[in-house]
Amino acid sequence: MKIIVAGVEKEVKDGITIAELIRQENVETPEYVTVSVNDEFAKSENFQTQTLSEGDRIEFLYFMGGGQ
Amino acid sequence: MEITMITLKKSDFGEMVAHARKHLPEEACGLVAGVTEDGVKKIQKVYYLTNTDHSSEHFSLDPREQLDAVRDMRANGYEPFGNWHSHPESPSRPSEEDKRLAYDSSASYLILSLMEPEHPVLNSFHIEGGVSEKEELAIQ
Numbered sequence: 001m002k003i004i005v006a007g008v009e010k011e012v013k014d015g016i017t018i019a020e021l022i023r024q025e026n027v028e029t030p031e032y033v034t035v036s037v038n039d040e041f042a043k044s045e046n047f048q049t050q051t052l053s054e055g056d057r058i059e060f061l062y063f064m065g066g067g068q
Numbered sequence: 069m070e071i072t073m074i075t076l077k078k079s080d081f082g083e084m085v086a087h088a089r090k091h092l093p094e095e096a097c098g099l100v101a102g103v104t105e106d107g108v109k110k111i112q113k114v115y116y117l118t119n120t121d122h123s124s125e126h127f128s129l130d131p132r133e134q135l136d137a138v139r140d141m142r143a144n145g146y147e148p149f150g151n152w153h154s155h156p157e158s159p160s161r162p163s164e165e166d167k168r169l170a171y172d173s174s175a176s177y178l179i180l181s182l183m184e185p186e187h188p189v190l191n192s193f194h195i196e197g198g199v200s201e202k203e204e205l206a207i208q
Contacts, residue, residue, distance in 0.1 A: 064128070
């Protein structure tokens with residue numbers, strides 16, 4: 001099936017989970033990445049089980065913060 | 069590692085300083101994006117995001133605004149270059165907290181110091197594995 005990852009169309013296996021996509025995309029420090037699926041933020045505890053569907057739009061966002 | 073060269077327009081620098089001053093005593097923060105030409109990262113747009121910590125010592129970008137900014141970058145053909153934040157009362161260099169929370173080694177981390185109110189200082193850093201390295205930033 002086809003999904004859109006960071007604005008780019010990609011072919012992935014049917015029913016791929018968010019966790020599998022993170023591994024497939026070689027996301028750096030995935031524990032600090034927020035994932036949105038069709039503008040909704042996915043809960044990290046669901047990454048292993050939440051499956052994606054044809055045409056889903058995925059964004060990976062790094063947590064950005066700090067302190068002086 | 070090759071030192072990254074970054075440029076920022078004077079007008080954008082001025083707006084960034086004004087925004088940071090307006091949000092004192094809190095840290096101000098946002099994102100920067102632009103185009104790479106001849107190996108130089110040219111910042112074309114500075115994004116002003118909410119510091120969800122509302123703190124004078126910490127900042128966190130609002131994920132929803134971050135998502136909107138990423139979409140805007142894409143729509144304008146800009147690359148995400150990294151983020152910026154202000155240090156109201158400390159120098160323009162990454163704190164231990166900044167280094168600990170720098171998860172994206174491909175990003176540039178710009179830090180604007182307002183420690184000397186009349187002489188704001190902006191520097192850019194590459195941070196990887198807890199080690200920071202100053203990048204070449206030209207404000208022109």
